[in-house]
Amino acid sequence: MKSLKAFTFIALLAFVFILSACSSDSEAGGEGNGEEASEDTIKLTMGSWRTEDKESYQKVIDKFQEENPNIEIEFKPSKNTEYNTILNTALKSGEGPDIIHLRPYAPGIELADNGYLEPIDDLEGLDKFPESSLAASKGSDGKQYGVPLNISTTQIFYNKKIFEELNLEEPQTWEEFMEINKTLKEEGYTPLSLGTKEGWLLSLAHGMIGPAHYGANEFVDNITAGETSFTSDKFVNSIKAMDELKPYMPENYEGLGMEDIRTMFFTGDSAMFPMGSxxxxxxxxxxxxxxxxxxPMPSAVGKEPTVTTWVDGSYAINANSENKEAAKKFLQFMTTEEFGTMFTEEFKMISAIPGIESEDQLVNDLGKAADENSTPYMVLVHFAGGNPSTKTTIETELQGMYLGERTPEQVAEAVQKNAESWYKPLQK
Amino acid sequence: MQLATDSAKEVKKQKKRNWKRWSIHLFPIPALIIYGLFVVYPLFAALTYSFFDWNGMVRGDFVGLKNFKDLFTLEPFSGYFWNAFGHNILYFVLQMIFQNGLAFALAYIIFKKIRGAEFLKISYFLPRLLSVIVVGFLWKLILNPNYGALNVLLEKIGLGHLQEAWLGDPDTALIAIILVNSWYGLGFGVLIFLAGFQSIPKELMEAGKLDGATGLAMVRKILIPLMIPSIMIMTVLTFIQSFEAFELVYAMQGSQGEPYHSTDTLAVYFYRLAFGGSTGGSTTAVGLGSALAVVLFLFISIFTGLYLKYMQKKQVDM
Amino acid sequence: MKHTFWTKPFYYVFAFFIASISLYPILLMILSSFKSSAEIFTSPLAFPKSFTLETYKNLLDQIPFMQYFLNSTIVSVVSVSLILITSSLAAFYIARFTFYWNNMLFFFFLMGMMLPIKLGIVPLFILMKDLNLLNTLWALIFMYTATGIPISVLILTGFFRTMPHELEEAARIDGAGNLRILWNVVLPLMRPALGTVMILQFIQSWNDFFFPLVFITDEMKKTIPVGMLSLFGQYSADWGALFAGLTLASLPMIVLFFIASKQFMEGLTQGAIK
Structure with missing residues (x-):
């Protein structure tokens, strides 16, 4: 009988909660009506994977509203790893936020090519951006779909104190770089904070180390024109260089992920950290x-040291949005210097708008170095397509190499084979 | 007239009896409606995706079985499939041993009335209360090669040479994840088996004792046959869960089943195909993903069906 | 059953050793939440040097935790009730009658477990949109009920089958209808199985984060796991805060379990069929 009581109790509880659930629903409905009353206000939603930037975005939105009091924007970020799933599901069902944070290059362009985004070629202020930045969100049809937000760069960070202590100087050539690694190791430091547990760290590192060996932009131009291949000596050398760094990576590097290598660096266990801005x-x-x-990464083939750069995100408009004009206004705001300055200060990142100075010395220097001698993050910018993508392939294969399952030549071969499967210029 | 009302009464009674007999068929209806609408319908709507060509997220032409053919003949897809399939089998076998075997033994010990049974039951079950994401985070930290509790512990008890990059070494990563899964699921197994032990009529146990069965013989001859319902439940559940293994792998090793696909499972592979990578670095292949889901479904349903049939026969035989 | 002299001690050592493995990581999580990141890295096993609730206060200031908690409670309680009602009706039908389609019906229910539900997310999203359930707790309630039915039917059918037929027959001769038999005869005897299903489903609907991520965008309709997840992004480098977040996300469930466990475990040990 006891169980009967319990069961009745549960059923009763359920009833009460159903009631309360209903009433809270209707309350919400009431709220909505209340807001509709102030007719002229247009409400926009903004999707993103940057949950960590919520406060900063709020400031940007507040600034925008000073000039556009009739447009309300709600910033609704979702978890980074599920963002694509959530966004794709909503878009396929004809829903989704009005303003969409686009992943750079292939995945973002896929959304444009599938017709989920509104072309914005006529947007004022787009002409500020260099062609290379616009490419991150240019559809296959040649139309522009996004406003580039920020530039990310990769370079070697180092611990000044350790370098001073050991009288080390910033290297100008690959040989000097390897010499520094050697010295650091002899002195008991872990030279390079790099782990192989998470594949993306490897393509990121190759994006830095690779250009030093394949000869930066010249090779990129050649391969995108289909004039060379990933099995060429230049590229194979870039993979071999990754292999040569093995002795200078931390112990147990195969088990280390992003948090671990970051921790090793800021605690002073390791001296150099190949990482993003x-x-x-x-x-x-x-x-x-x-x-x-x-x-910047010193070259092994007698070129200038390079900083690797790419556009790390753009903002676009949902083709299904009911308030495209209002959304366009916000995107236009994102091309202004006012926004660029605010972005650099608030987010501490490099704005995609050229010529914005940062008050932060380091960020400023980085921006300058990137202007002077940059090379694209090749596998992301040009080879993030295909399924599995060439970028994913190089990540997995490099992981295999560090685990001793693959030789550098095999890695290069697998990358070439994958690229041939979808990249037109290489299909001959 | 009298006769007429009598027969009317009779009809009414008959109707009532008929209603009583027929009303039983209403019992599964509520479950069927909710389950049919929110599970069966969307899943089968999505299964039809596997017969179409997909251009990104937009459906193209009907292509028949092409996606299935590609899945099994086109590299690297077929390689990924068999690699993941092998991992799923290992997942099932090790779960049966470490989760269910252990749970059976522990349930038996608790059933034998040892002191502290309450505490034990609660302890075993506590991990099951956590969200899988929490479990993943927690164990990632414990298994961390440099700062993780396990390696530090090994060092302290003088077993430093056993230290490993548990989740980074392809030889240990998958096993580590399966063990974490067993840690998570152990308490549930204990509960099911304990409920099973307690459902065994006392007389049967007494009878067994009178026959002079002791120890292992008792377990084999009396307990296991009587435990068939709970063994069946746990086996079917573990089988399905092993072949659908996703969340823990995804939380701990990402959508590529890192390192070097050594922890890849079919469900993770499916997710990668259907939704792209976890950091948004990849495009999608919805057709292939759906085809994989169909294959997975056929495999699981055939084996579950055969197993259930076999167990039912066994139960009838008893 | 005869025991050799070492059997009992062995039982104890074994059972308590495994229990310590079960408990230790959870203890570690709670202890770590009081540490600073540096402390976690340098001495992961030690007790925290000082206990401060500052981290917790910080976290709670940023999110409407009580609202999340209320939402989680509503969603879990309602879906568990619906699951118990619908599944025991269905399981009773499958286990206690022998219509020739029963096996097929049983299998039909199991099928729901054999496909990754994420596969159907787009049709589901459209369905929820058409039913006007997007951004409501009802979307979650229906999803948890629907996805909880297969495993509940499996467990309940398994246990319902173990019940001797005599009890039911007696009630039937007394003129009891099917509903009365289920309610008065079967369910009281099936407390362990019902309890297991109840707690299992409660945990499931409490901890899920996938459906709320997809169906809920309104901050005030979020459940605890999703609400906490948005914090994880912010603190990915601050492990002390991360552990505090993990503990906060898990604590309500652990507390609820301790409150309910006495009732629940008693139900279990009393046993069903003697």
């Missing part, structure tokens, strides 16, 4: 005493 803020926050500096 977005980590500057995190590193400073974790260890305010860290003396942080960077150097």
């Amino acid at each position: 977005w980590e500057i803020e995190v590193l400073r926050e974790m260890n305010p005493d860290l003396e942080l500096d960077f150097f």
Whole structure:
């Protein structure tokens, strides 16, 4: 009988909760009506994977509203790893946010090619951006779909204190770079904070180390024209160079992920950290005493040292949005210098708008170095298509190499084979 | 007249009896409606995707069985398939041993009335209360090669040479994940088996004792046959869950089943195909993904069906 | 059953050893939430040097935790009730009658477990949109009920079958209808199975984060796991805060379990069929 009581109790509870669930629903409906009353206000939603930037975006939106009091924007980020699933599902069902944060290059362009985005060729201010930045969100039809938001760069961060202690200088050539690695190791430091547990770290590292060996932009031009291949000596050398770094990576490197290598660097266990510009803020926050500096990747083939750059995100308009004009206004705001300055200050990232100076010395230097001698993050910018993508393939294969399952030649071969399966210029 | 009302009464009674007999068929209806609308309908609507060509997220032409053919003949897809399939089998076997075997033994010990049974039951079950994401995070930290509790512990008890990059070494990564899954699911197994032990009529146990069955013989001859319902439940559940293994792998090793696909499972592979990578670095292949789901479904349903049939026969035989 | 002299001690050592493995990581999680990141890295096993609730306060200031908690409670309680009602009706039908389609029906219910439900997410999204359920707790309630039915039917059918037929026959001769038999005869005897299903489904609907991520965009309709997830992104480098977040996400469930466990475990040990 006891169970009967329990069961009745549960059923009763259920009833009460159903009631309360209903009433809270109707309340919400009431709220909505209330807002509709103030007719002229247009409500926009904005989707993104940057949950960590919520506060900063709010400031940007507030600024925008000063000039556009009748447009309300709600920033609704979702979890990074599920963002694509959520966005794709909503778009396929004719829903989704009005303003969409686009992943750079192939995945974002896929959305444009599938007709989910509104072309914005006529948007004022787009002409500010260099062609290379616009390419991150240019559809296959040649139309522009997104406003580039920020530039990310990769370079080697280093611990100034350790370098001073050992009298080390920023390297100008690959040989000098390897010499520094050797010295650091002899002195008991882990030279390079790099782990292989997460594949993306490897394509990121190759994006930096690769150009030093395949000869940066010249090779990129050649391969995108189909004039060379991934099995060419130049590219194979770039993979071999990754292999040569093995002795200078941490012990147990195969088990280390992003958090681990970051921690090793800011605690001073390791001296150099091949990483992206977005980590500057995190590193400073974790260890305010860290003396942080960077150097561009020195070349092994007698070229200038390079900083690897790419557009790390753009903003686009949902083709199904009911308020495209209002959304366009916001996108236009995102092309202004006012926004660019605010973005650099608030987000501590490099704005995609050219010529915006940052008050932060390091970020500023980085921006300058990137202007002077940059090379694209090749596998992301040009080879993120295909299924599995060439980018994913190089990540997996490099992982295999570090685990001793693959030789550099085999890695190059697998990459070539994958690229041939979808990349037109290489299909001959 | 009298006769007429009598027969009317009779009809009414008959109707009532008929209603009573027929009303039983209403019992599964509520479950069928909710389950049919929110599970069966969307899944089968999505299964039809596998017969179409997909251009990104837009459906193209009907292509018949082409996606299925590609899945099994086109590299690297077929390689990924068999690699993941092997991992799923290992997943099932090790789960049966480490989760269910252990759970059976522990349930038996608790059933034998040892002191602290309450505490034990609660302890075993506690991990099951956590969200899988929490479990993944937690164990990633514990298994971390440099700062993780396990390696530090090994060092402290003088077994430093056993230290490993548990989740980074392809030889240990999958096994580590399966063990974490067993840690998570152990308590549920204990509960099911305990409920099973407690459903065994006392007389049967007594009878077994009188026959002089002891120890292992008792377990084999009396307990296991009587435990068939709970063994069946756990086996079917573990089988299905092993072949649908996704969340823990995804939380701990990402959508590529890293490192080097050594922890890839069919469901993770499916997710990768249907939704792209976890960091948005990849495009999607909806057709192939759906075809994979169909194959997975056929495989699981055939084996589950055969197993259930076999167990039912066994139960009838008893 | 005869015991050799070492059997009992062995039982104890074995059972408590496994229990410590079960408990230790959870303890570690709670302890780590009081540490600073640096402390976690340098001495992961040690007790925290000082106990401060600052991290927790910080986290709670940023999110409407009580609203999340209320939403989670509503969703879990309603879906568990619906699951118990619908599944026991269906399982009773499958287990206690022998219509020739029963096996097929049983199998039909199991099929729901054999496909990744994520596969159907686009048709589901459109369905929810058409039913006007997007951004409501009802979307979650229906999803958890529907996805909970297969495993519940499996467990309940398995246990319902073990019940001797005599009890039911007696009630039937007394003129009891099917509903009365289920309610008065079967369910009271099936407390362990019902309890297992109840707790299992409660955990499932409490901890899921996938459906709320897709169906809910309104901050005030989010459930605890989703609400906490948005915090994880912010603190990916601050492990102390991360552990506090993990503990916060898990705590309500653990507390609820301790409150309910006495009732629940008692139900289990009393046993069903003697």
